[in-house]
Structures are given as C-alpha cells and as structure tokens.
Amino acid sequence: MGGIDQVVHRARELIPAEGVITDRARLRTYECDGLAHYRVTPALVVIPESAEQLAGVVRACAEHRVPFVARGSGTGLSGGALPHAEGVLVVTSKLRQIVELRSEDQRAVVEPGVINLDVSRAAAPSGYYYAPDPSSQQICSIGGNLAENSGGAHCLKYGFTTNHVLGADLVTPQGEVVRLGGVAPDSPGYDLLGAVVGSEGTLGIATSVTVRLVRLPEEVRTLLVGFTSTDRAGAAVSAIIAAGILPAAIEMMDELAIAAAEEAVHCDYPMGAGAVLVIELDGPAAEVAAE
Numbered sequence: 001m002g003g004i005d006q007v008v009h010r011a012r013e014l015i016p017a018e019g020v021i022t023d024r025a026r027l028r029t030y031e032c033d034g035l036a037h038y039r040v041t042p043a044l045v046v047i048p049e050s051a052e053q054l055a056g057v058v059r060a061c062a063e064h065r066v067p068f069v070a071r072g073s074g075t076g077l078s079g080g081a082l083p084h085a086e087g088v089l090v091v092t093s094k095l096r097q098i099v100e101l102r103s104e105d106q107r108a109v110v111e112p113g114v115i116n117l118d119v120s121r122a123a124a125p126s127g128y129y130y131a132p133d134p135s136s137q138q139i140c141s142i143g144g145n146l147a148e149n150s151g152g153a154h155c156l157k158y159g160f161t162t163n164h165v166l167g168a169d170l171v172t173p174q175g176e177v178v179r180l181g182g183v184a185p186d187s188p189g190y191d192l193l194g195a196v197v198g199s200e201g202t203l204g205i206a207t208s209v210t211v212r213l214v215r216l217p218e219e220v221r222t223l224l225v226g227f228t229s230t231d232r233a234g235a236a237v238s239a240i241i242a243a244g245i246l247p248a249a250i251e252m253m254d255e256l257a258i259a260a261a262e263e264a265v266h267c268d269y270p271m272g273a274g275a276v277l278v279i280e281l282d283g284p285a286a287e288v289a290a291e
Helices: 003-014 024-030 051-063 116-126 142-148 192-196 230-242 255-265 285-290
Strands: 044-046 068-071 088-091 098-102 107-110 165-171 177-181 205-212 219-227 249-254 275-283
Touching: 003 044, 003 051, 003 088, 024 044, 051 068, 051 088, 051 165, 051 205, 068 142, 098 116, 107 116, 116 142, 142 205, 165 192, 177 192, 219 230, 219 285, 230 249, 230 275, 249 255, 255 275, 275 285
Parallel strands: 044 088, 068 088
Antiparallel strands: 098 107, 107 205, 165 177, 165 205, 219 275, 249 275
16 A cells, blocks of 8 residues: 555544545646646545644655645645645645634634635734735635735735744644743744744644734725826835834736726726726824824
C-alpha cells in the first residue's frame, strides 16, 4: 500500500466519510484557488471538523512522507492553495466557530474557517469590528487571511492581518500542536507568529486564531474628487499624507476604470475626469470634520 493510500485509510478513521474526497470529479473542485491560470488536481482532499482530526491527518502525511497543502475558502490570487498532484489538500472550511468575543479587552478567538466579515458582524453589537477587509471578505476565511497576510482597502490606516493577529494555535508539518502568541499585544521572545503570518501555510496550519478588534468609528465620511489626470490625483495623495492626514482609505481610478464603472453601474463620476480619488475618513466626528 502506497503512502497516499495509507493517508486515505487514516483519514477515513478520523473524519466522517463526506469529509474524505477521492472521487476524481469532486477533486477537480479543488484544483486551484482564485489564480485559476494554474490548476493541479490533488490526490486527496480532507475536510476535518476539529483540530484533532486535522492534526491526525498531518501526522499521517508526515509519517508516510506525503506532501500536503492547506486551503481556506480558496479566494487567494497568489496560488497559495495550489494542490500537489500526489498530495493531500487540507481544507479548513468546516472549522467555523467563533469561540469567544471579548469586547472588554478587544479580542476575539476564532477557528480558521470563520468568514472574515462574520467576525465584524458578531462584534458589531458590542461596538467593535475586525479591521482587515480584503475585497473577498464576504467569503474569505480568517485562516486564509493569516496565511496570506491579507490587507484590504483600509490597510493604509489600519495595517494588514499581521497587525491584528495576536496569537494562534498551529499544527506543525510534523503534526504537533503548538501555540504562538496570546492575548497580549506583544509576547516575549522571538516573533515566531510574525514569521507564520504570510507564510502561506508552509510553517503550519492554524486551528485557532486570536485577533484584535477595533472600536467602530463615531463617524465615517466618503469623498469623491475628480482630477484631469492620474498625475494630479497622485500629487493630491502625496499632499494629503504630507499634511499629516491619514485617511482610512484612498483609492484611485483612471479614465479607463471610470469608463468601465460607468458602463456597468452608471455611478455618475465627474464628466471628463482623467482620474478620481475615493477618500474615506473615519474617527471621532470632530476629527473627521477637520480632516
């Protein structure tokens, strides 16, 4: 019996039958992430329902020298979830529990399959939200965000995932479960968590993530400004930052992007503009008014 067969056998002992996929047609569902140009059909897909099941599969892979790749929601555009043709794809989508919301110290503990936007929805009644907001935040997962160090429109002011992850439980490539970081802003010793965030799952698969929550702003105001050219729009961005103003987000659209948006949704951007800036300000109402 080959190594992959041994892993299949072990996976079936650990995981319910519907979470162990060997059928070729079903395997093709997982042949790529958002970077669809590159496609590889994995030999096996497993969808564990607990950290223990996940660790058991990884230990079997290590024992039988079978490569494995971790996958969250599969929305990434870097090929980070591209499978190995002779390996196992470990999908964390069923680990979707928000374990703890702690508004008193602005923390949340979530499993890796929790959808990004669901953290903010859960925290909103307490007056908080989760700041990293990739464009796919309605479907991308926290574990995938950790693996890719995802950002989003508001990373200008609030930073990337690495600025909001305080701790994580990880399954190492040997199948051991380790804990990095915690609830404190800075843990003593080497910043191992900083190395893990953005490593695309190559250093371990997260089974629990402790994230920092941010208080909902008192006011949010969005401005649309038209310019004759992208050069003038770019100069305005530099001047805003030089003036000491840090908007929550600044995004630029050139003439081609404006034309495409108008054709698609008729958004009434300034006629004849060579570029527009969409600027979002947030914070205390007095501060937003002044900015």
